[in-house]
Amino acid sequence: GESVGLHLPTLSVQEGDNSIINCAYSNSASDYFIWYKQESGKGPQFIIDIRSNMDKRQGQRVTVLLNKTVKHLSLQIAATQPGDSAVYFCAESPGNQFYFGTGTSLTVIP
Amino acid sequence: TAGITQAPTSQILAAGRSMTLRCTQDMRHNAMYWYRQDLGLGLRLIHYSNTAGTTGKGEVPDGYSVSRANTDDFPLTLASAVPSQTSVYFCASSATGGTEAFFGQGTRLTVV
Numbered sequence: 046g047e048s049v050g051l052h053l054p055t056l057s058v059q060e061g062d063n064s065i066i067n068c069a070y071s072n073s074a075s076d077y078f079i080w081y082k083q084e085s086g087k088g089p090q091f092i093i094d095i096r097s098n099m100d101k102r103q104g105q106r107v108t109v110l111l112n113k114t115v116k117h118l119s120l121q122i123a124a125t126q127p128g129d130s131a132v133y134f135c136a137e138s139p140g141n142q143f144y145f146g147t148g149t150s151l152t153v154i155p
Numbered sequence: 156t157a158g159i160t161q162a163p164t165s166q167i168l169a170a171g172r173s174m175t176l177r178c179t180q181d182m183r184h185n186a187m188y189w190y191r192q193d194l195g196l197g198l199r200l201i202h203y204s205n206t207a208g209t210t211g212k213g214e215v216p217d218g219y220s221v222s223r224a225n226t227d228d229f230p231l232t233l234a235s236a237v238p239s240q241t242s243v244y245f246c247a248s249s250a251t252g253g254t255e256a257f258f259g260q261g262t263r264l265t266v267v
Binding site: 079081087088089090091094134136141142143144145146147148 | 159186188190195196197198199200203205211213214245247249251255256257258259260261
C-alpha cells in the first residue's frame, strides 16, 4: 500500500506568523498531490493541489512546494489566522486513487 | 448545490448486524471513494469506483463491500459489523482520476 507521512503531528504558531507543514510521500509514480484542511466534525476540504511537472504553486495565502527528488511536499500558510487552526492532510495520487498521510494539527495562538 | 450527501450522520450498531452507509453526489463525478478515519491513522481508502459499474479495493477492504449501479450513488455495506469497524466514514468523489476529490460530512459509526 501507499505510505504518506508527515514529519510533525502538531504545530503551534503565533497569529500573523507563517506556517510550514511538511509531508513525505513514498510512491515515485504519484503525479498529483493535494493538501486538505479538516476542521473538527467536518469532512476534508480542498486547499491547493500540484502536479508532478511543477515544483511550486501558489494560492491565496498558501503555497505548495514539491521536491520530487526527495519525495517531499510542503504547505506554507502566510500570515496565519485563527481560522487556519485545523488538521492538515497531504494526499498523493499515483492514478485514480488518493492516499492520505496521518495529518498535522495546526493551532494558531492569538 | 448539495455536493456529496452521506447518511446517516451517526449510528450505533450491534456487532454482527449489517448496515449500509449511503453516499450520493450530484456533481456527475465519475470517480467515488470510501475512506475510514481513525485517530492517528489518517484517512484510509476502503473501496473506490472509477466509473459506474466498476469498483476496486483500497488499502483496507476486508469486511466491506460496495456497489456502483449508477453515477450518483456509492453505498458501503458492512455485512457483519465488528467493533474494529468503529470509525468515521467519509465518502468522496472526483471528476476523474487526477483531479481534486470532494468529501461528504462523514458518518460516525460505533459498533458495540
